[in-house]
Amino acid sequence: MAVRLAELTAADFIRRRRRLPASLIVGGTIVAALIVTAALAQWIAPYPYDQMHVRDRFQPPNLHYLAGTDEYGRDVFSRLLIGSQLSLVLGATATLISMAVGVPLGLIAGYRRGVTDEAIMRVLDVMLAFPPIMLVLLILAVTPPSLLKTAIAIGVLAVAPIARVTRSVTLDLMSGEFIEAARARGEHLHYMLLRELLPNVWPVLMVEASLRVVFAVLLGAVLSFLGFGVQPPAADWGLMISNGRAFVDTAPWISLAPGIAMSITVIAISLVGDGLREVLDPKVGGR
Amino acid sequence: MSALASPSAEPLLEIRNLTIRYRENDRQVTAARDISFALRRGGSLAIVGESGSGKSSVAGAILDFLGPTAEVTGSMLFEGQDIAGLAPAQRRQMLGRRIGAVFQDPFTSLNPALRVGRQIAEPMVQHLGLPLAEALSRAEAALQEMGIDRAAEVARAFPHQLSGGMKQRALIAAALACEPPLLILDEPTTALDVTVEAQILRLLSRLRRDKGITLLFISHNLGVVRRLCDDVAVMYASQLVELGDVHRVLELPAHPYSKGLLASRPPLAAASRNNRLAAIDGQMPTTAEPDAGCVFAPRCPFHEPRCSAGPQPLTIAPDGHQVRCWKADELGPWPRQQVAAAVQPAFRRGDALVNATQLSKTFGTRGGLTSWRLSVAGGRPQLHRPPKRAPAVNDVSFSISPGEVLGLVGESGCGKSTLGRLLLQLLRQSGGSVEFDGADLARLPAQALSPFRKQAQIVFQNVGSSLNPRLSVGEALERPLALFGLTKPRDRTQRVAALLDMVRLPVAYRARYPHQLSGGERQRVAIARALATEPRFIVCDEPVSALDVSVQATIVNLLADLRDAFGLSYLFISHDLAVVAQLSDRIAVMYRGRICEIGTAADVLAPPHHPYTEILLASAAEDEPAAESAVGIAGAAHGGCVFATRCPHKLGKICDTTPPPLRTLTTSHTIACHLDVLPHDVGAPPIPVRPDPLRAAI
Numbered sequence: 001m002a003v004r005l006a007e008l009t010a011a012d013f014i015r016r017r018r019r020l021p022a023s024l025i026v027g028g029t030i031v032a033a034l035i036v037t038a039a040l041a042q043w044i045a046p047y048p049y050d051q052m053h054v055r056d057r058f059q060p061p062n063l064h065y066l067a068g069t070d071e072y073g074r075d076v077f078s079r080l081l082i083g084s085q086l087s088l089v090l091g092a093t094a095t096l097i098s099m100a101v102g103v104p105l106g107l108i109a110g111y112r113r114g115v116t117d118e119a120i121m122r123v124l125d126v127m128l129a130f131p132p133i134m135l136v137l138l139i140l141a142v143t144p145p146s147l148l149k150t151a152i153a154i155g156v157l158a159v160a161p162i163a164r165v166t167r168s169v170t171l172d173l174m175s176g177e178f179i180e181a182a183r184a185r186g187e188h189l190h191y192m193l194l195r196e197l198l199p200n201v202w203p204v205l206m207v208e209a210s211l212r213v214v215f216a217v218l219l220g221a222v223l224s225f226l227g228f229g230v231q232p233p234a235a236d237w238g239l240m241i242s243n244g245r246a247f248v249d250t251a252p253w254i255s256l257a258p259g260i261a262m263s264i265t266v267i268a269i270s271l272v273g274d275g276l277r278e279v280l281d282p283k284v285g286g287r
Numbered sequence: 288m289s290a291l292a293s294p295s296a297e298p299l300l301e302i303r304n305l306t307i308r309y310r311e312n313d314r315q316v317t318a319a320r321d322i323s324f325a326l327r328r329g330g331s332l333a334i335v336g337e338s339g340s341g342k343s344s345v346a347g348a349i350l351d352f353l354g355p356t357a358e359v360t361g362s363m364l365f366e367g368q369d370i371a372g373l374a375p376a377q378r379r380q381m382l383g384r385r386i387g388a389v390f391q392d393p394f395t396s397l398n399p400a401l402r403v404g405r406q407i408a409e410p411m412v413q414h415l416g417l418p419l420a421e422a423l424s425r426a427e428a429a430l431q432e433m434g435i436d437r438a439a440e441v442a443r444a445f446p447h448q449l450s451g452g453m454k455q456r457a458l459i460a461a462a463l464a465c466e467p468p469l470l471i472l473d474e475p476t477t478a479l480d481v482t483v484e485a486q487i488l489r490l491l492s493r494l495r496r497d498k499g500i501t502l503l504f505i506s507h508n509l510g511v512v513r514r515l516c517d518d519v520a521v522m523y524a525s526q527l528v529e530l531g532d533v534h535r536v537l538e539l540p541a542h543p544y545s546k547g548l549l550a551s552r553p554p555l556a557a558a559s560r561n562n563r564l565a566a567i568d569g570q571m572p573t574t575a576e577p578d579a580g581c582v583f584a585p586r587c588p589f590h591e592p593r594c595s596a597g598p599q600p601l602t603i604a605p606d607g608h609q610v611r612c613w614k615a616d617e618l619g620p621w622p623r624q625q626v627a628a629a630v631q632p633a634f635r636r637g638d639a640l641v642n643a644t645q646l647s648k649t650f651g652t653r654g655g656l657t658s659w660r661l662s663v664a665g666g667r668p669q670l671h672r673p674p675k676r677a678p679a680v681n682d683v684s685f686s687i688s689p690g691e692v693l694g695l696v697g698e699s700g701c702g703k704s705t706l707g708r709l710l711l712q713l714l715r716q717s718g719g720s721v722e723f724d725g726a727d728l729a730r731l732p733a734q735a736l737s738p739f740r741k742q743a744q745i746v747f748q749n750v751g752s753s754l755n756p757r758l759s760v761g762e763a764l765e766r767p768l769a770l771f772g773l774t775k776p777r778d779r780t781q782r783v784a785a786l787l788d789m790v791r792l793p794v795a796y797r798a799r800y801p802h803q804l805s806g807g808e809r810q811r812v813a814i815a816r817a818l819a820t821e822p823r824f825i826v827c828d829e830p831v832s833a834l835d836v837s838v839q840a841t842i843v844n845l846l847a848d849l850r851d852a853f854g855l856s857y858l859f860i861s862h863d864l865a866v867v868a869q870l871s872d873r874i875a876v877m878y879r880g881r882i883c884e885i886g887t888a889a890d891v892l893a894p895p896h897h898p899y900t901e902i903l904l905a906s907a908a909e910d911e912p913a914a915e916s917a918v919g920i921a922g923a924a925h926g927g928c929v930f931a932t933r934c935p936h937k938l939g940k941i942c943d944t945t946p947p948p949l950r951t952l953t954t955s956h957t958i959a960c961h962l963d964v965l966p967h968d969v970g971a972p973p974i975p976v977r978p979d980p981l982r983a984a985i
Contacts, residue, residue, distance in 0.1 A: 176752035181816065184711055185767055186740035199757035 024275025030268035038084040045078035049235045058251045068253040079235035086236045094216035097155030106166025107193045124160040140228045154216045165208045169201045203280040210273030298325035305361035307344045318344035320525045331502035333512040336522035337835035384414040387462030391474035393454035397446040404442030407461040414465045429460040452483035473505040480698040481906040521545050524582040531608035541615040543587045550621035551840035553865040557888035563624040563844045567837035639686035645719035648680040679705040681880035692857040694871030702880040703860045707826040741771050744817035748829035750809040754801040761797030767819040786815040807838035824856045864907045876900045879929040886956030897958045898936045
């Protein structure tokens with residue numbers, strides 16, 4: 001299956017553009033819009049995210065404050081925009097970290113097999129055995145929190161699943177005779193991994209990566225909610241939801257707005273993942 | 288007697304103007320165009336064609352297996368009723384009850400989680416409403432009828448315990464469980480070894496004779512068809528091009544395509560070096576439109592402008608023979624290819640290029656820690672090593688001279704591919720040694736292996752995975768040049784063009800990706816990639832097994848041309864003795880990890896034979912092979928001759944207990960057997976290997 005899947009090239013991709021799945025178009029558009037607004041947040045935001053309007057505390061959404069204000073009179077909409085930067089940067093960084101570690105491990109385990117495989121996979125199994133939150137909390141609780149450290153903690157958590165996916169696709173590819181042909185030429189390890197294997201694993205990794213971004217964004221929010229992630233007064237969605245808890249009866253928009261933003265982001269990225277799966281997998285996409 | 292022109296009886300199955308189209312995204316592909324034929328009760332019709340000709344779609348349409356993207360028009364009258372118009376539920380009721388089906392791959396057709404007997408009983412419970420217990424006992428009887436020993440034991444077994452041939456027997460039993468009058472077989476023997484294929488064909492013809500079952504047989508193999516069917520329909524590019532009595536079509540083919548198909552089959556005889564197979568150039572069009580003229584015209588050597596004027600009608604002769612060619616009556620035989628007489632090189636045993644000595648390979652069990660077993664015996668826990676497997680290659684010695692081709696023949700699983708990989712050091716041997724050009728490869732340090740890798744290359748069987756799907760043809764061919772520093776970067780483009788030219792591909796193909804190539808073209812690229820390093824020795828591991836007959840002929844010819852042009856040595860591995868004979872100077876026959884006979888091609892193909900070679904030859908020559916011991920669940924490994932359990936000439940206990948001695952018949956011909964008098968030497972009922980009668984006639 002993997003080999004057939006891998007037979008898709010950029011040319012196929014272009015040829016298929018007319019028939020892209022709706023999920024990819026919708027999800028992709030939303031994700032693109034999110035990235036653009038996050039990048040331009042400083043200029044789009046109507047107010048500085050930490051500016052307190054003492055007279056306008058607990059304002060429901062209106063023309064001045066599109067998403068209302070919080071208990072300090074800060075504009076929730078501005079905070080949402082700035083917060084999107086944190087969420088997306090966290091999701092992307094964490095995923096990049098886990099890919100940077102997990103993909104080489106998976107490739108080597110699948111290529112070498114035997115003792116190397118056994119050693120790598122058993123260590124990763126140990127990592128999988130930790131409850132995810134516990135592992136991250138362990139890292140964050142003993143040292144002062146920072147965004148990069150949160151990203152690393154979440155990234156480390158996803159190393160094992162990424163490595164497992166990479167390994168299983170690699171194992172599948174290893175039965176391909178082009179690998180044996182390369183061995184018959186006496187190719188070096190780096191050529192085998194980077195030129196023969198990686199380009200063929202890539203489509204599957206793209207799908208996996210989009211799912212990992214979703215997990216990272218969610219987990220980041222959970223950590224902030226619990227107070228281990230980004231610290232106030234930073235505008236993080238998880239933190240905002242956490243802060244708004246006390247006022248859910250009287251000013252639900254404080255928690256609701258970041259909650260909705262979170263949902264949209266997560267759903268959009270998932271849609272992209274589903275769409276990619278459909279485009280890249282001949283079994284689902286129908287060649 | 289023909290099943291086609293039989294006005295007296297109403298045909299069991301009559302197909303009229305069957306057209307099958309698939310909607311594939313936004314384009315339409317026609318799989319079958321205006322197909323009509325009739326099959327009388329008790330008759331047998333074969334539909335023959337290469338992959339993509341639409342033959343399986345016709346079977347699929349009758350069985351309603353084509354899925355929602357297929358659009359089927361025309362009528363299919365079965366027992367006088369048009370089954371195309373039936374409701375899905377009625378149609379399902381008919382399948383299994385009135386029409387049985389057996390497919391190509393016995394290895395995936397059985398449910399691995401259910402006992403074999405249960406799977407044969409299931410249709411009887413479903414369609415005949417029998418109680419399970421009775422159905423199970425009938426299933427056992429059915430297995431016995433299929434020629435299976437210890438049927439009760441086999442019925443209780445799970446599919447993984449059975450060999451491929453036994454599975455196919457069980458599947459035939461399941462298809463016939465409800466005693467349907469029509470049995471549709473889609474390439475039922477393609478996945479099986481020749482000896483097993485011969486057994487299955489014998490079984491099918493016996494069932495036909497005893498039970499009067501009507502057969503619709505789909506195959507790409509003309510030889511198989513001759514042994515089983517009365518009539519044959521030849522399909523090409525979704526059209527029926529010829530239909531008639533099997534002997535008439537196979538001995539006096541009228542349509543150029545039928546002629547070409549028959550001519551491109553390799554004969555079962557040693558070939559001289561200037562011998563080439565007849566081949567059909569070009570490839571089958573995938574979207575042929577009939578308005579463009581004869582679909583075969585672009586590949587036809589008899590082609591003239593008039594052929595392309597319009598679609599060819601199917602003309603019906605008075606005797607019922609149908610041909611889709613306007614000038615069928617005036618055609619001569621298919622043209623043969625000639626090459627200038629090559630010098631038959633004389634090989635001296637002394638200066639071997641490749642020398643294998645007592646080579647053995649035993650695979651360990653995979654899975655590392657998980658394959659160890661823990662037991663608690665007598666209160667003390669014990670850790671058990673994974674059990675040793677039987678050796679895949681066992682004490683094999685031979686040599687290959689520079690410029691010589693050694694053919695290696697054997698059934699699947701006999702260790703022939705493992706042997707090829709040992710020679711290239713893609714696998715490390717468990718014992719013995721491989722010398723290349725006088726150097727013991729196992730003793731070479733890793734970095735000294737590189738010059739060897741340059742000189743010894745490999746071509747694979749699986750055209751689907753032998754090229755990296757992400758590399759263009761140009762990139763794939765440039766890589767060896769860069770790796771071994773053979774060509775300066777600026778000359779590489781030129782060298783790639785030269786390589787493509789060597790394998791007769793247009794230079795423009797450098798920009799293509801593997802999925803844009805046909806199977807034959809991929810194999811050419813794979814050969815070019817092996818040639819890129821300017822090797823002296825190439826292991827060809829079943830290079831033509833996955834290809835259609837006509838493509839197979841062109842690749843065999845190409846390999847022969849390259850052998851002569853560059854003085855290459857090959858280890859040519861194949862399960863097909865005829866293909867091996869076509870290319871090889873010497874032939875080694877392998878069975879269960881051991882070489883049982885080795886000699887010049889002429890020696891091996893002529894008596895006296897090793898008993899196993901004898902069976903292989905008889906199966907390949909489409910004769911009735913010598914009786915083998917009845918099929919049962921394979922026995923355990925033993926210390927004697929590996930072939931003893933199947934040997935028709937078994938002497939007795941000595942065969943089971945003592946390894947056979949090597950008998951050197953001539954300086955170049957060795958047989959490992961206990962028999963003093965080998966089959967056909969004297970005595971022993973002879974099984975003559977006749978020249979292929981089909982070949983003589985074309």
